[in-house]
Amino acid sequence: MAEKPRFYDATITKIVSLSSTVKHFVLEYPKEADANFIAGQFMMVHLEKDGKPHKKPYSIASSPKLVKDKNQLELSIKLVDGGYVSTWFFGLKEGDKIHTSLPYGFFTVREPWTENIIFVGTGTGVAPLRGMIHKLYEQNCDKQIWLIFGNRHENEILYLDEWRALEKAHKNFHFIPTVSRPKEWKGETAYVQEIVKKTFAGKTEGLDFYGCGLVPMCQQLKSALIEMNIPKDKIHFEQFT
């Protein structure tokens, strides 16, 4: 059952540019706030638009450990051309306060882990996957974990150093970035659903899939997984609208 959302003001303590159109935000909650959530869930930001209350969902890009240690959580936000809330976010500075509520959603890793886990994301769709992956390693997950991460350009691969570090630190972490409009890029260039088909052809048993991104990508991935005979209860999605 859905947990009742809790409403708190948070202070933006850090803003980092991840690419020309994506920023990483660190939000800090007051000590007395219960900002806890399950990795993969999202929060809402509340603001005014044309004098009326307005809210938008954003996936939490960090694991709950950060909240427990420091009462902080992280977001990864794409500037959408002409978009009201993303443009508002990009105008915020460190020290600004925003009104939020959390937690929301059911896009979380199913436990206990009986299957190997495949995460598939495009763009800022990697945000909830990042929280889930960090959480799995905090729990010493011994399953094979894949991250198949699609972007248009090679300079848009969010958190690249982090994925490379995880690959070095954990033999069970497999990172497959793919770039659909390459310049110098020598790696994969197919869409994520094609990489999924190629990587898991004929080995569809014991796999649990978690996909996140814009609606068209999620729909194409879902069709590919159904075509591969992956059972429906092994396919989990969060669609950004």
Ligand SMILES: Cc1cc2nc3c(=O)[nH]c(=O)nc-3n(C[C@H](O)[C@H](O)[C@H](O)COP(=O)(O)OP(=O)(O)OC[C@H]3O[C@@H](n4cnc5c(N)ncnc54)[C@H](O)[C@@H]3O)c2cc1C
């Ligand atoms: C559950 C959920 C979680 C979300 N988490 C995130 C997140 O972690 N990071 C994030 O940047 N956005 C996320 N979004 C999208 C976010 O809620 C807003 O839709 C987005 O910021 C655009 O809002 P806006 O007011 O700026 O633009 P609007 O004027 O509302 O523009 C909407 C348009 O932007 C497109 N769009 C929405 N999100 C993106 C995106 N991430 N990349 C490219 N195009 C997009 C939509 O397809 C639509 O065409 C999430 C959406 C949902 C439903």
